[in-house]
Amino acid sequence: MNNDSSSRLVASLRDWLDRAASGARLPSTRALVAEHGVSPVTVQRALRVLAAEGRIETRPGVGTFARARVLTRPADYDWQTEALSLSTPSAPRSPSALQSVHGDVLALHSGYPDRELTPESLVRAAFRRAARSDAITERPPTAGLPGLQAWFAAETAAEADAAAAPIAASDVVVLPGSQGGLTTAFRVLVGTGRSLVLESPTYWGAILAARQVGVRIVPVPSGAAGPSPEAVDRALAESGARAFYAQPNFASPTGAQWSPGLRRDILQVVQARGAFLIEDDAAHEFGISAPARPVIGQDVSGHVVYLRSLSKSVAPAIRVAAIVARGPARQRILADTEVESIYVSSMLQTVALDVVTQPAWRSHLRRLAQQLGARRDLLVAALTEHAPSVTLEQVPAGGLNLWARLPEGTDLARFVTGCRALGVTVGNGDEWFPAEPTGPFVRLNYAGPNPSAFPDAARAIGQVLNDGAW
Secondary structure (H helix, E strand, C coil), X not given: CXXXXXXXXXXXXXXXXHHCCCCCECCCHHHHHHXXXXXXXXXXXXXXXXXXXXXXXXXXXXXXXXXXXXXXXCCCCHHXXXXXXXXXXXXXXXXXXXXXXXXXXXXXXXXXXXXXXXXXXXXXXXHHHHHCXXXXXXXXXXXXXXXXHHHHHHHHHCCCCCCCCCCXXXXXXXXXXXXXXXXXXXXXXXXXXXXXXXXXXXXXXXXXXXXXXXXXXXXXEEECCEECHHHHHHHHHHHCCCEEEXXXXXXXXCCCCCCXXXXXXXXXXXXXXXXXXXXXXXXXXXXXXXXXXXXXXXXXXXXXXXEEECXXXXXXXXXXXXXXXXXXXXXXXXXXXXXXXXCCCHHHHHHHHHHHCCHHHHHHHHHHHHHHHHHHHHHHHHHHHHCCCCEECCCCCECCEEEEECCCCXXXXXXXXXXXXXXEEXXXXXXHCCXXXXXXXXXXXXXXXXXXXXXXXXXXXXXXXXXXXX
């Protein structure tokens, strides 16, 4: 819960219920207000949470009571092992980037920006306007609201070369978040049992999506400058792959941005091989010292399938993304999304379009670049001072994270656990490698909460490295 008073009251009442007898009557709202120093609205909010958890029940005109606790024998799930034996492999553990933390933990592991870096006032105002419109009840077209399709098309075409194929609103398919878009792209453009070339390291969500679809992953090394065109060409040729997934702008986790020459060379490789470049532009709005330059802006014949999301830049609750594709590929992508999600909520699309078309959106992005730059530089300085054995291959020109190499021989699992014991969470770098890791790396998010504590986090990292007997 976001309301701290409600959270504290819920925690206190849970403790009371744990000790209370079944059917015990809770104190009245007036008594709870007086005891905890909160408002009646806060009390009602806390009681709704407990009711949703099944911990209490309200009897109108009588009061609120602790529900009887039903003791059940442990469930037997052994039968599922056999039933699932011919199905897909077991699901992987939740990636560190998705793990929630509480209390005073210094969170450097997340892949999302802190709340204060989002355009919250624009989002709230957009929701109020959308709630008064037909968006609250209508079903949108399966490919997306025409206005939002047009916005994505215009944004994608804004940096395009004059010779590039035009990008129309009809080339856009709106999606409920980019993660599902990756699954769709891999399923439609690659297919189960066939090969997909990936950068290594690369976005953990792409690795999981590829494994979920059942494609064969073919990694190519990629560092601070991006992948070698020659390595990509060899991987496509030797594997027979017809698709290459990459993040040309502020890649997660390395922060790499492809140079103009590399964008041209990679595009020539996929064209020559008759392959697709699945371009993930998830960090488009997070440029600091350089803007994002999508490769699709140089594409003349539909080799680039472009994916962009608004979930990080607008708000995590706005699960809206888009795929831009042309020709038969677009038709297959639309058909797959119709089966997978049918359509994206009109409310979310309307809110997203409202936010990104406000004049204040551009002002927000300019402020965001300055804020991200200040946070990035603060974390870099803190690591340099307090954890000098950590190596940064580059200070990225955009994105949300630093990709840090630890001293050779570091036991990464023990390092991550040691940092957590000191109140710091970091991203375990092994999760970003589709094959064997090439060294001990961690991903550190400088866009998370409480940047003033970066020096404390760096001191903790340095202490664990100094104390570690690997």
